[in-house]
Amino acid sequence: MFTFQTNPLNRHGHNRHTSQFIRRCLQQANTRFLPVIRQSILSIEDADGKMQPLLLKQGELESVISNIETKHLIYLGEMEQQHYFTFRLKSKALVEGFAAVARHNNVVLTDLRQLFKHLSPNQAHLCNVAVALEHWHNTHQYCGVCGHATYATQSGFVRTCSNPQCETEHFPRTDSAVICAITHQDRLLLGRQKNWPEHLYSVIAGFVEPGETLEQAVAREAYEETGLPLSNIQYYQSQPWPFPQSLMVGFTAEANHDTVKLLDKELEHARWFTREEVRRESENGKLVLPFKYSISRTLVNQWLNTD
Ligand SMILES: [Zn+2]
Structure with missing residues (x-):
């Protein structure tokens, strides 16, 4: 769900x-x-x-x-x-x-x-x-424009600068992040970071940079982390993820080839999985999938269920 x-x-x-x-x-x-x-x-x-x-x-x-x-x-x-x-x-x-x-x-x-x-x-x-x-x-206790203290207004949805010369209104921030299920033929790419719990693998994710579209962010992050050029980047779903302040925007995409190179070393390992491998290894504990209510898990599940 x-x-x-x-x-x-x-x-x-x-x-x-x-x-x-x-x-x-x-x-x-x-x-x-x-x-x-x-x-x-x-x-x-x-x-x-x-x-x-x-x-x-x-x-x-x-x-x-x-x-x-x-x-x-x-x-x-x-x-x-x-x-x-x-x-x-x-x-x-x-x-x-x-x-x-x-x-x-x-x-x-x-x-x-x-x-x-x-x-x-x-x-x-x-x-x-x-x-x-x-x-x-x-x-956001202090104004980013002049440095004076801010105070909550509009039922907590605005913080207003207390400096009478400034009075800038600040609004809640949300950081856009993209997350993408990358497939190549009948396999899904899952990767893991060094500091993650043992055996935990997930789909590829990263933050959107200024001046970028969401699709461009997907393509850039995928290339930086895995060396893979992508085609057919399609929006799937999004999920608010307040840890601390993200909106996760989910995509699916196809890799143009299957040679993985961890260019920026953000991932310590990435691997192609067949559906049978995901099912078997997640059952025997060799693979731990992301948290049940996360969009990363939803992306994995929707791929598993479309064979
Ligand atoms: Zn101010």
Whole structure:
């Protein structure tokens, strides 16, 4: 299942900057708050190990953190007649307070990548937006134009420079990255980087450079990493990947020949696999495929399923 292909979240982009709209959301009893710190979500773990994000009522959030003002809240959106906000925790020490509020012993901060496998598509979507915005706020505390401090505005979707001579508005950043399933006849190319877990192989990926189209980035990255010229570069799907702030744009392409040369040494090894080899080696542990909810795994799976 490809988690991010549905869009259940109404972000109310045309309304969320108005105080009337936010006030209305905050007045609704079923509005919930998702505390986040860096790439981790405050979660509860059941006795059977199943995890869920801890979604708090406004009063529960305020009972742990005093002096919350509307400007500290980031509006995530509306899903199934419920509004959601995220709140950036300043300290991991607050977790115990939330455990008391939730009346649950196992309240833990969990890296979103570890949490994904427990989440419904709707929960995954919500957490993804929260983690992405947390990272952006965290790394854009100062104005890139004049160096003065910035502050959050427009329900957390703008940071405005505090310098009256500047007042530049900064918007959330997303880095474009391309990821491509390269095939040659009936085989798929998978590569691995030196620092990856043992036996983990994935499809070829890299960041888009300024002044480049997505297709040009696919062709350049493939050549730099594997020495392969490509044909028939086709868009497949995309996936937001907030670790820390990427949009992964998935492609398929065909290699013009099968002689691999690791030109930029970003990969320590790359190899052509038949479908039978991928199935057999991933079953016996000699090959570890990418994380189930990643677009890299989706690209591998769609190739496996088209024989
Ligand atoms: Zn400024």
